[in-house]
Amino acid sequence: MSSNRDIDALIDMMAKLPGLGPRSARRAVLHLIRKRELRMTPLADLMHTVAATARECGNCGNIGTEDICDICTSEKRANGMICVVEDVADLWAMERSGVFKGRYHVLGGTLSALDHVGPDELRIPHLLNRIEAEDVTEVILALNATVDGQTTAHYIADQLDGRVRLTSLAQGVPIGGELDYLDDGTITAALNARKTL
Known part of the structure; x- marks a missing residue:
């Protein structure tokens, strides 16, 4: 052999x-x-x-072939919105949808006391600098609905309190989802985020 x-x-x-x-x-x-x-x-x-x-964008953390990616250099995307994601895969998923037309910021993970990951191990300080430098008016927290993701979202929200409009992605029943197959947390989030018809 x-x-x-x-x-x-x-x-x-x-x-x-x-x-x-x-x-x-x-x-x-x-x-x-x-x-x-x-x-x-x-x-x-x-x-x-x-x-x-291949290299990491020096501004947002996306992966591309230039020092600054196409999203960050596009003037059409300089609309005052930054979508914060955990990983490049999350950024690419958002881009596949074709819905978001602002810029991104990749954290490179989430806060985790067990893994000794604090704000300085992530790209949180750089995010705070970008908000001032790029005249950002809204930060969309598109972090995963895990304990670490939500901890990270709360930390960022505390850091940005009163500086910009903070929003997060809606959570709940996916399109085509059946209630019988959903976990309790998803049903709770969907019920709490209900809207008037």
């Missing part, structure tokens, strides 16, 4: 990616090998390019 050492190493590496286990990784690698010219070679070239050019 020593002749398969590189292939086995590739499968092991692929299995470490989110959403892939050993079996999925084997199927993906086998597909790539069978479609070497069409899939594997272009993928390897792109991975090499992205590894050399």
Whole structure:
């Protein structure tokens, strides 16, 4: 089996990616090998390019190929709104929706006393500086509805109290969701955030 050492190493590496286990990784690698010219070679070239050019935006924390991302440099997005998210994946999810037209701020995680993550380990001080520098009028807290996410939201709200308008994403029943499948916390949030019809 020593002749398969590189292939086995590739499968092991692929299995470490989110959403892939050993079996999925084997199927993906086998597909790539069978479609070497069409899939594997272009993928390897792109991975090499992205590894050399990808960087974190010095302003918001997004991932792109420039020092300052397209969202931060767009004058159309300088509308006084900043949406605060935990991670780049959250920013990309918001962008996929195509609804938000302001700018973002990626914290890089959430406050966690157990993990020794305080405000200075996150990009909270930079957020406070941006609010002054960019003439921000509204901060939208789009943090996950976890204990750490809500703790982080409360901390930021305390820091910004009275400086800007603070809002958060609505929480509750998802579109197409059935009450029977929802947890108690989601039902409580949905009931508390009810609106007049």
